[in-house]
Amino acid sequence: MSITAANPIGIFDSGIGGLTVVKAVHASLPAEQIIYFGDTARVPYGSKSQFMIRKYAQDDTAVLMKYQPKMIIVACNTVSALAFDVVEETGKNIPVLGVLEAGAELAVRYTRNKRIGVIGTRATVASNAYPCAINRLDPDIEVCSSPCPLFVPLAEEGYTSHPAAEMIAEEYLRQLIDHGIDTLVLGCTHYPILKRLIGKIIGPDISIVDSAEAVARKTREMLGEQDLLNSTESTMKPHLLVSDLPQKFKSLCELFLGREVPDVELVEV
Ligand code: DGL
Numbered sequence: 001m002s003i004t005a006a007n008p009i010g011i012f013d014s015g016i017g018g019l020t021v022v023k024a025v026h027a028s029l030p031a032e033q034i035i036y037f038g039d040t041a042r043v044p045y046g047s048k049s050q051f052m053i054r055k056y057a058q059d060d061t062a063v064l065m066k067y068q069p070k071m072i073i074v075a076c077n078t079v080s081a082l083a084f085d086v087v088e089e090t091g092k093n094i095p096v097l098g099v100l101e102a103g104a105e106l107a108v109r110y111t112r113n114k115r116i117g118v119i120g121t122r123a124t125v126a127s128n129a130y131p132c133a134i135n136r137l138d139p140d141i142e143v144c145s146s147p148c149p150l151f152v153p154l155a156e157e158g159y160t161s162h163p164a165a166e167m168i169a170e171e172y173l174r175q176l177i178d179h180g181i182d183t184l185v186l187g188c189t190h191y192p193i194l195k196r197l198i199g200k201i202i203g204p205d206i207s208i209v210d211s212a213e214a215v216a217r218k219t220r221e222m223l224g225e226q227d228l229l230n231s232t233e234s235t236m237k238p239h240l241l242v243s244d245l246p247q248k249f250k251s252l253c254e255l256f257l258g259r260e261v262p263d264v265e266l267v268e269v
Pocket of ligand 1: 078079
């Protein structure tokens with residue numbers, strides 16, 4: 001299979017959280033054809049065992065491989081943390097980019113006091129993947145992590161500024177604030193939906209690392225290095241694949257993507 005700049009970029013997540021990554025990549029590289037797979041039938045991954053997460057990662061990559069992508073972006077921190085090697089193996093020789101590495105790199109660049117907070121799903125936090133990725137880049141950085149399992153349903157319900165969401169966020173983030181962090185990594189692709197609320201609680205002195213934006217930057221770099229950037233002037237509409245079409249899909253999509261829902265296709269995994 002010969003890969004050219006015209007081949008699509010494949011992106012996947014457990015559900016629709018990864019659309020925050022689609023939005024950032026599309027904004028940065030509008031000429032690229034994006035094929036997104038959201039495993040809406042099996043979300044959430046963050047509360048599942050490593051065995052299941054690795055199996056899902058293999059299935060999700062196989063779905064995207066049918067479209068001959070020039071690269072795959074793992075827009076799920078949980079898969080990036082626990083099954084990145086599975087994606088690389090299933091993706092054969094194409095480049096794979098994970099949200100986790102991109103977010104860790106940006107956090108290391110942002111921190112001044114070398115105290116970084118990381119929030120993510122239970123599986124991501126338990127894997128210790130963020131502290132490892134951050135400390136590989138700078139062993140002197142102290143990483144304080146906290147799982148925020150209720151953030152995923154809050155984001156999916158559109159509770160972006162609801163008082164209940166504020167109480168929960170306060171509860172989750174207090175310990176990190178008290179720890180003196182100056183940088184907070186949103187280590188789950190659902191969390192950028194709650195960015196304003198999180199920012200209100202942590203205050204202006206703590207920088208927020210949105211791995212979606214970090215990944216968009218890295219995608220451009222990676223494709224540029226391999227001479228695979230699509231240099232045409234056109235703007236391509238992302239194509240969405242899902243494993244289930246929940247009733248509230250349209251409104252959720254608009255919430256994550258910030259615009260009207262592009263073409264959606266139901267696929268089997
Ligand atoms: N969006 C996924 C992540 O980045 C979390 C959602 C889930 O638990 O499936 O980890």
